[in-house]
Amino acid sequence: MAYSDKVIDHYSNPKNVGTLDKASKSVGTGLVGAPECGDVMRLQIQVDEATGIITDAKFKTFGCGSAIASSSLATEWLKGKTIDQAVAIDNMDLVEELNLPPVKIHCSVLAEDAIKAAINDFRTKNGLAELVFEQSHV
Amino acid sequence: MLKLPIYLDHNATTPMDPRVLEAMIPYFVENFGNAASRNHSFGWHAEEAVDYAREQIAQLIGADTKEIIFTSGATEGDNLGIKGVYEMYASKGNHIITCTTEHKAVLDTCKHLEKLGAEVTYLEVQPDGLINLKELEAAMKPTTILVAIMYANNEIGVIQPVKEISAIAKKHGALFFTDAVQAVGKIPVDVNADGIDLMAFTAHKMYGPKGVGALYVRRKNPRVKVTAQLDGGGHERGMRSGTLNVPGIVGFGKACELARLEMASDTERISKLRDKLETALTQLEESYVNGNPAYRLPHVSNISFKYVEGEGLMMGFNKDIALSSGSACTSASLEPSYVLKALGLGDDLAHSSLRFGLGRYTTEEQIDFTIKAVSETVLKLREMSPLWEMFKDGIDIDAIQWAHH
Numbered sequence: 001m002a003y004s005d006k007v008i009d010h011y012s013n014p015k016n017v018g019t020l021d022k023a024s025k026s027v028g029t030g031l032v033g034a035p036e037c038g039d040v041m042r043l044q045i046q047v048d049e050a051t052g053i054i055t056d057a058k059f060k061t062f063g064c065g066s067a068i069a070s071s072s073l074a075t076e077w078l079k080g081k082t083i084d085q086a087v088a089i090d091n092m093d094l095v096e097e098l099n100l101p102p103v104k105i106h107c108s109v110l111a112e113d114a115i116k117a118a119i120n121d122f123r124t125k126n127g128l129a130e131l132v133f134e135q136s137h138v
Numbered sequence: 139m140l141k142l143p144i145y146l147d148h149n150a151t152t153p154m155d156p157r158v159l160e161a162m163i164p165y166f167v168e169n170f171g172n173a174a175s176r177n178h179s180f181g182w183h184a185e186e187a188v189d190y191a192r193e194q195i196a197q198l199i200g201a202d203t204k205e206i207i208f209t210s211g212a213t214e215g216d217n218l219g220i221k222g223v224y225e226m227y228a229s230k231g232n233h234i235i236t237c238t239t240e241h242k243a244v245l246d247t248c249k250h251l252e253k254l255g256a257e258v259t260y261l262e263v264q265p266d267g268l269i270n271l272k273e274l275e276a277a278m279k280p281t282t283i284l285v286a287i288m289y290a291n292n293e294i295g296v297i298q299p300v301k302e303i304s305a306i307a308k309k310h311g312a313l314f315f316t317d318a319v320q321a322v323g324k325i326p327v328d329v330n331a332d333g334i335d336l337m338a339f340t341a342h343k344m345y346g347p348k349g350v351g352a353l354y355v356r357r358k359n360p361r362v363k364v365t366a367q368l369d370g371g372g373h374e375r376g377m378r379s380g381t382l383n384v385p386g387i388v389g390f391g392k393a394c395e396l397a398r399l400e401m402a403s404d405t406e407r408i409s410k411l412r413d414k415l416e417t418a419l420t421q422l423e424e425s426y427v428n429g430n431p432a433y434r435l436p437h438v439s440n441i442s443f444k445y446v447e448g449e450g451l452m453m454g455f456n457k458d459i460a461l462s463s464g465s466a467c468t469s470a471s472l473e474p475s476y477v478l479k480a481l482g483l484g485d486d487l488a489h490s491s492l493r494f495g496l497g498r499y500t501t502e503e504q505i506d507f508t509i510k511a512v513s514e515t516v517l518k519l520r521e522m523s524p525l526w527e528m529f530k531d532g533i534d535i536d537a538i539q540w541a542h543h
Contacts, residue, residue: 003453011453017522034540035525036485038447038474042524060524062445065453068522 003065004099010069015076018058020044028122030114039063039107041071043114045078045086047122054078054086059114066104070094070111078115083122087131089115144504146461148343148497149292149320149438154389155345155498161392162347165385173382174373184384191391198394199337200328201354207374208382211351212319215338216243218378219315219353222364223284223336224251227313231281235312237261237269238480240288244317248286257281265482266430267296274303278310289318289327289337293464293477293493294429295438297321304333313362319343323397324435325405329354335362341386345498346393350386353378400498408496409436411505415494416441418509422516424529428478428491437496440464440478442487445526446519451492454515459508464491486525486535 003011022029026047033039040063046056057075061068073094078086091108094100100108120130145153165187173188175181192203209215224234236248238260248258259277261269269287278285285307290297300316307314315336321327322337323344329337340351355377356362363377370379416439419425424444443451448463464475474488483491492512496505520526528535 008453011450014522019527031524032541035489035535036540038449038485038489040524040540060522060527062450062523062525063447064449067447068450 006073006098007065007069007100010072010098011065014059014068014072016056016058016072016079017060019060020046020056020058025049025125026122028118028120028125030117030119030121032113032117033063033067033110035062039067039110041067041110041114043071043074043078043111043118045115045118045122047083049126052082052084054081054083063107063110064104066098066100066107067110069098070100070107071114073097074111074115083119086115086119140503140507142458144459144500144508146459146494146496146500146504146508148495148500149295149493150462150495151342151348152345152497153499154342154347155393155396157396158346158389158392162385162389165388169384171384173384174371184382187384187388188382191387191394194391194395194398195352198327198398199322199339199354200330202357204375205329205354205357207353207355207377208387209338209351209353209378210349210383211342212241212317212338212340213243215340215351215353216241216317217247218364218367219336219338219355220244220247220284220286221251221367222377223313223315223362224254224256225365226363227283231279231283233257233259233279233281234284234286235259235261235274235277235282236286237263237288239263239267239291239293239477240286241292241317241319244286244288261287263480266433267291267294267428267477267481268430268433269298269303271299271302271306275306278306278312282307282310282312284313284315286315286317289316289321290325290435291429291477292320293475294440294481295320295435296429297325297433297435299433300332300334304335307335308333313360320435320438323394323401324437326401329356335360336364341390341393344393344397347386347389350383350390352390404498405436408498408500411500411502412437412439412494412496414502415439415496415505415509419443419512422513425516426487428481428483439494440491441494442478442483442491443516444487444490445523445529446516447489448491450519451490451512451515454518455508455511459511461495462493464488464493 020027031042057078059071061071091112094108169183171180171184173184196203304314313335322339335356337354342348428440464478478488
């Protein structure tokens with residue numbers, strides 16, 4: 001199976017690899033997947049408390065090239081968005097942008113789950129109720 | 139000059155030796171006869187070529203020429219050997235013993251027979267990949283007709299104690315079948331010294347052509363018979379009908395002759411390269427060799443690089459290096475290698491493995507390139523791995539409640 005150019009580009013030059021201070025109130029962390037399944041994603045957002053805008057996003061991923069590319073692209077999309085806009089990111093948008101084949105759709109689902117988990121972590125830290133999400137497309 | 143890409147997947151298939159191709163060429167256009175045509179020179183030429191190849195093949199494994207039954211490959215050999223014995227010896231019993239790390243051609247054949255009434259025992263392997271002989275002995279029953287244990291494993295290269303296994307089978311009156319696809323042509327295999335009753339092997343894993351293999355079926359002490367699985371003209375002493383693949387068989391014969399003559403020198407050279415690769419790559423932190431290193435094929439190394447995922451790892455160099463991973467991220471099942479799991483490896487280590495399969499044309503330059511490319515990619519991906527960060531921070535990854543998908 002050949003990878004799309006965009007997946008190869010994100011794999012070779014991943015954007016926003018790194019770690020934010022997970023103890024900080026302005027940082028939300030989402031850790032999803034499981035080592036047994038061959039995919040673990042950690043996605044973090046830094047939120048400006050005054051404007052509610054995501055000013056920074058970082059990821060670290062254990063997984064195949066498509067998982068790495070999905071999380072790298074997700075961090076790019078998150079930066080500059082408000083929380084409300086970030087919630088609207090759909091895994092199928094990642095699939096389309098990266099041209100993922102059907103067997104790799106779960107990588108995009110994982111990235112969407114990581115975004116939502118990071119947002120809820122941020123909300124919990126700031127005394128807000130967790131958002132309840134519908135099941136994403138599999 | 140180093141030519142890319144580098145092929146390190148010789149357990150999947152091998153390139154054909156040019157000398158094999160040369161031997162085959164006259165049997166496509168010029169000598170095209172059917173080896174079963176008894177009444178003209180076209181047939182006689184073909185039959186002569188097949189007989190010569192049979193000798194070359196028999197000699198490599200210490201067999202008699204009459205004990206070689208040509209097949210389309212080892213999958214057919216596995217099917218014919220196991221199903222053929224099950225049917226032929228039905229009056230003696232219905233119990234088969236095999237093990238969990240066998241090739242699918244053996245496991246799925248056994249599963250098929252279970253549906254038809256066979257009782258199959260699947261022996262677990264020890265963490266080093268070898269079966270436990272005491273467990274084999276304990277599994278033997280009066281109804282056991284066949285013990286089917288592979289000679290050497292395709293993923294980790296461990297060599298089973300074939301002599302001891304065959305002795306146990308013999309003691310209990312059962313036949314011993316072995317899938318020797320990875321072993322024949324790579325290490326000395328002698329059907330008499332090893333006590334083998336039936337053995338499947340194939341040409342394309344030993345620098346021969348694809349689409350041709352053989353089933354060894356013992357003729358003396360005991361005389362073994364298998365029920366044919368294909369009905370037709372009764373070729374191959376009635377055990378396998380179908381017009382013989384003459385050019386393929388000629389190539390198979392030549393490949394066996396070359397393997398016999400060059401095995402010692404090939405092994406010496408290739409195992410040195412394998413050891414160099416393995417020594418260098420296991421210098422990376424948290425990298426582990428899978429399978430018993432003392433009982434292993436000389437050209438295989440299976441290594442797990444903890445905290446990086448195998449397919450992601452391969453992507454770092456797969457335009458330059460061709461090899462396989464125990465990760466099954468490409469398959470819809472998301473299940474990693476059942477062989478590595480059978481060793482008791484956690485799924486995480488199974489997902490993190492690479493199989494390096496060296497061969498006759500592997501050079502030191504290629505190995506040096508591979509060491510560098512793999513090491514760099516492992517380090518790069520670990521910088522990107524949340525699990526590596528947790529490991530470095532002293533967090534117990536096993537204690538985390540992971541959400542399973």
